[in-house]
Amino acid sequence: MSTDDLTQAVSERYARAAATGEQMCCPTGYDFADLRRFVPDEVLKISYGCGTPAGLNSVQPGETVLDIGSGGGIDCFEASRRVGPTGRVIGLDMTDQMLAIARRNAPLVAANLGYSASNVEFRKGMAETMPVEDGAIDLIISNCVINLAPDKRKVFREMHRVLRPGGRFTISDIVADQTVPQYLIHDREKWGNCLSGALPVCDYVGGLVEAGFLGVHQVKFVPWQVIDGVHFLSVTLTGYKLPQTDGRTDVRFATLRGPFSRAVDELGQVYQRGVPQAVSARTAQLLNAPPFDRLFLLSEAPVPLTQPDPRLIAILPAQAPCVWAGHFALFTGPFLEVCDDDQHRYYRGQPLEICSKTLAVLGHEAYAGRFTVINRAQNPVGGAEASCAPGGSCC
Ligand SMILES: C[S@@+](CC[C@H](N)C(=O)[O-])C[C@H]1O[C@@H](n2cnc3c(N)ncnc32)[C@H](O)[C@@H]1O
Numbered sequence: 001m002s003t004d005d006l007t008q009a010v011s012e013r014y015a016r017a018a019a020t021g022e023q024m025c026c027p028t029g030y031d032f033a034d035l036r037r038f039v040p041d042e043v044l045k046i047s048y049g050c051g052t053p054a055g056l057n058s059v060q061p062g063e064t065v066l067d068i069g070s071g072g073g074i075d076c077f078e079a080s081r082r083v084g085p086t087g088r089v090i091g092l093d094m095t096d097q098m099l100a101i102a103r104r105n106a107p108l109v110a111a112n113l114g115y116s117a118s119n120v121e122f123r124k125g126m127a128e129t130m131p132v133e134d135g136a137i138d139l140i141i142s143n144c145v146i147n148l149a150p151d152k153r154k155v156f157r158e159m160h161r162v163l164r165p166g167g168r169f170t171i172s173d174i175v176a177d178q179t180v181p182q183y184l185i186h187d188r189e190k191w192g193n194c195l196s197g198a199l200p201v202c203d204y205v206g207g208l209v210e211a212g213f214l215g216v217h218q219v220k221f222v223p224w225q226v227i228d229g230v231h232f233l234s235v236t237l238t239g240y241k242l243p244q245t246d247g248r249t250d251v252r253f254a255t256l257r258g259p260f261s262r263a264v265d266e267l268g269q270v271y272q273r274g275v276p277q278a279v280s281a282r283t284a285q286l287l288n289a290p291p292f293d294r295l296f297l298l299s300e301a302p303v304p305l306t307q308p309d310p311r312l313i314a315i316l317p318a319q320a321p322c323v324w325a326g327h328f329a330l331f332t333g334p335f336l337e338v339c340d341d342d343q344h345r346y347y348r349g350q351p352l353e354i355c356s357k358t359l360a361v362l363g364h365e366a367y368a369g370r371f372t373v374i375n376r377a378q379n380p381v382g383g384a385e386a387s388c389a390p391g392g393s394c395c
Contacts, residue, residue, distance in 0.1 A: 001186060001188065003150040003151065006150050006188075006191065007094070007126075007150065009188050009191070009192060010148045010191070010192055011094055011095045013192035014048070014071070014095045014097070014098055014192075015095050015096070015097040015098070017046060017048065018046055018071075018072065018095065018097035018098050018100075018101055019097060021045040021046055024048055024193065025048045025049070025050060025144060025193070025194055026049070026050035026144060026174065026194065026222075026224050026234050027050065027222045027224065027234060028047065028049050028050060028051060028052060028143075029051065029052050029055075029220075029222070030047065030052055030055065030074075031055075032044060035074070035077075035078065037112070038077070038081065038109055038112035038113055039074065039077045039078075039105075039109060039112075040105050040108055040109070042072070042101060042105060043072045043073050043074055043077065043101065043102070043105050043109075044074065045072075046071060046072040046098070046101065047071070047072065047074045048071055048144060048194075049071075049074065049075065049143030049144045049172060050143065050144040050172050050173065050174055050194065050222075050224070050234035051143055051144070051172025051173075051220060051222075051234055051235075051236040052075075052078075052143075052172070052236075053075060053141040053142065053143050053170045053171055053172045053236055054067070054075040054076075054078040054079040054082065054141050054170075055075075055078055056170060056219055056220065056236065058139065058141070058170040058219075058238070059078075059079050059082035059083060059139060059141075060082070060083070060138075060139075061082070061083060061084045061086065061087060062083060062084065062086045062087045063083050063087050063088075063138040063139055064083075064087065064088045064089075064090070064136065064137055064138050064139075065079045065083060065087070065088070065089045065090070065137070065138065065139045065140075065141060066089075066090045066092065066130075066132060066137045066139075066140050066141070066162060067079065067089065067090070067091045067092065067140075067141050067142060067143070068092055068127045068130070068140060068141075068142035068145055068146070068155070068159070068171075069092070069093055069094075069127060069142055069143070069144070069145025069146075069148070070091030070092060070093045070098070070102060070122060071093060071095075071098045071102070071143075072098055072101045072102055072105075073091055073101070073102030073105060073106070073109075073120070073122065074143075075141055075143050076089045076090075076091040076102065076120050076122070077105070077106075077109045077120065079120075079141065080109060080110070080113065080115075080118070080119055080120045081113055083119065085115045085116070085119060087119060088119050088120075088121075089119060089120040089121070090120075090121050090122075090123060090132065090137075091120060091121070091122040091123070092122075092123050092124075092125050092127065092130060092131070092132070093122070093124065093125075094124065094125065094126050094127075096124070099122050099124055102122045103122050106118040106120050106122070127142075127145060127146065127149050127155045127158065128149060128151055128154040128155055128158060129154075129158065130158045130161075130162055132162040133162070134161055134162065135161075135162070135163065135164040135165065135167075136162060136164065137162050137163050137164060137167055138163075138164060138167050138168075139167060139168055139169065139170065140159050140162070140163060140167070140168075140169040140170075140171065141169070141170055141171060142169075142171040142172070142173070143171070143172045143173075144172060144173060144174060144194050144234075145173070146171065146173050147173050147174045147175075147194050147195075147197040147198045147199070148191070148192070148194065148197055149197070150197075152199060152204070152207055153207050153210070153211070156207045156208050156210070156211035156213075157211045159211065159213075160211045160212045160213060160241055163241045164241070165241055165242070165243035165244065166240075166241070166242070166243045167240075167241050168238060168239065168240045168241065169213070169237075169238065169239055170219065170236060170237070170238045171236065171237055172220075172234060172235070172236040173198075173204070173234070173235065173237075174194045174195065174197075174198045174224060174232055174233070174234055175198050175199055175200065175201045175204050175232070175233055175235055176198040176199065176200050176201070176230050176231065176232055176233070177200065177201065177230065177231040177233065177328070177330060177351050177374055177376075178200055178230060178231075178351070179200050180195075180196055180197075180198055180200075180230055181228070181230070184196045184227065184228070184230070185197075190227075195225065195227065195232055198232055200349065201233075201235070201330055201332065201348075201349035201372075202347070202348060202349025202350050203349070204237075204349070205237070205332070205333060205348055205349050206349070208237070208239055209239075209266055212241060213239035213240060213241060214239065214240050214241075214242055214266050214267070214286050215238075215239055215240045215266070215286055215289050215292065215333075215334045216237060216238070216239035216266070216333050216334060217237065217238060217239070217291060217332060217333030217334035217369075217370075218235055218236070218237055218332035218333060218369060218370075218372065219236040219237065219238050219369070220235070220236040220369075221233055221234065221235045221236070221332070221372045222234045223374065229376070229378065231374045231376070233372060233374070235332070235372070237332075237333075240286075240289055242282070242285055242286060242289075243285075245281045245282055245285050246281075247281045248281065249281045249284045249285070250300050251279065251284035251287070251288070251298040251299065251300065252278060252279065252284075252299070252300050252301070253276040253277060253278055253279065253298070253299050253300070253301065253302045253303065254271065254276070254277050254279045254283070254284070254287050254296045254297070254298055254299075255271075255274065255275065255276045255277070255296060255297040255299070255302075255303050255304065255305050256271040256272065256273045256274070256275070256277075256295065256296060257273070257274075257294075257295055257296060257297055257305065257311050257312055257313055258273050258295075258312055258313030258314050258315075258366065259313045259314065259315045259340070259341075259364070259366040259367055260273065260295075260335070260338040260339060260340065261273045261314070261339045261340065261341055262338065262339040263295075263335045263337070263338045263339075264335055264336045264337045264338075265283065265286065265287075265292075265334075265335055265336065266286075266334075266335070266336055267280075267282065267283055267286065268336075269283050271296075273305075273312065273314070274304060274305040274306055274312055275304065276299070276302035276303055276304055278302075284298065291334060291369070292334060297311060313366050314341050315340070315341060315361050315364045315366055315367065316341050316342075316361075317341065317342045317357045317358065317360075317361050318357055318360065320357060321385035321386060322355030322356050322357040322358070322385070322386050323355060323356040323383040323384070323385055323386070324353070324355050324356075324381070324383065324386065325355075325356060325359075325375070325377065325381045325383045326375045326376050326377025326381050327353070327354050327355075327356075327359050327373055327374070327375050327376075328351035328352060328353050328354065328373070328374050328375070328376055329346065329351065329352050329354045329358070329359075329362055329371045329372075329373050330349060330350070330351050330352075330371060330372040330373070330374065331346035331347065331348050331349070331350075331352075331370065331371055332348065332349070332369075332370065332371065332372055333348055333370070335348065336348055338370075340358070340361060340362075341361070342357070342358060342361065344358060346371075351374065351376075354373075355386065356383075359373065
């Protein structure tokens with residue numbers, strides 16, 4: 001199928017959905033009772049997202065927000081409430097039927113919010129060639145759309161172009177734990193249902209970094225479907241378009257607090273836990289952003305951290321036998337690669353098989369949000385205990 005045919009098929013799919021209001025797609029996590037107070041049912045009925053990118057405290061008052069693939073407008077209207085009357089929201093979609101529903105509900109939502117006029121504008125256009133000026137946007141949101149685009153890298157480049165320096169994105173989308181096979185990719189129905197177009201996590205995040213974003217990391221993940229052993233997951237990711245730096249900064253050193261024993265950031269800087277590392281102004285800027293700010297001690301002079309300093313975090317594995325039960329850990333940022341305290345090296349987006357001991361380690365609060373764990377065992381697993389050398393390194 002050519003790119004144009006695919007786009008046409010997707011648009012027809014969503015035009016049909018807008019007309020029938022059929023149920024489709026994925027787990028979202030909306031508080032519908034709350035949304036019903038100001039968003040008409042006609043919009044809520046055609047909510048086809050896979051997350052809540054406008055509902056995770058990502059949107060700030062007064063901001064200009066762009067929603068890529070806005071559909072019936074559910075996230076634009078949530079963003080409209082959050083930016084307040086001084087902010088602005090642009091919804092972008094390629095399907096006329098979706099735009100018509102969104103546009104006719106915009107004045108109703110504005111009235112329900114007590115605004116004198118709607119602060120939401122819906123534009124017709126493609127995610128790959130957005131009708132949006134350079135550097136005009138503070139925050140990009142998108143909900144279950146980019147997987148539908150045949151050329152995701154083009155979308156990522158456009159996202160980077162329209163964001164202002166210092167801007168950021170929070171997008172929910174469907175991704176896969178591995179490369180989706182060709183026979184699924186060419187299944188038009190599954191593509192339209194937000195499955196076959198899913199990129200492996202490493203390619204999705206890698207594409208965002210290649211487009212110029214930094215600090216790309218997971219905010220939330222929900223398992224969705226497994227088809228022929230391919231795990232499809234809904235993830236919400238955030239990342240930054242950092243502004244140019246003039247080189248002036250008080251931060252000259254960064255000390256990794258943990259829980260990782262070693263980490264490599266997207267600028268190639270290597271950190272060992274507890275060891276102060278001299279950093280550039282650009283790196284200092286990156287490490288000031290969440291979630292890095294919780295993982296590092298930033299200082300003007302070197303600050304080594306040693307046990308039992310409570311600022312140092314190490315999660316040691318239990319001295320117990322391990323059981324292999326089919327679990328794989330997918331590290332989801334904000335680093336390129338990290339090591340734990342049991343000699344595992346995790347590369348972002350690449351599943352690594354882990355035993356019960358490591359599963360328990362990664363379940364620790366200090367690792368919360370850094371990993372997605374899937375189980376690839378298709379049948380119940382016997383799970384005999386394996387012996388580990390005292391001191392670790394069983395896996
Ligand atoms: C799964 S729906 C999600 C709609 C909305 N974000 C929501 O959460 O309800 C996908 C939407 O993206 C639009 N879309 C898909 N591919 C697009 C593209 N390449 N450019 C612009 N819009 C696109 C479709 O028309 C459809 O309205």
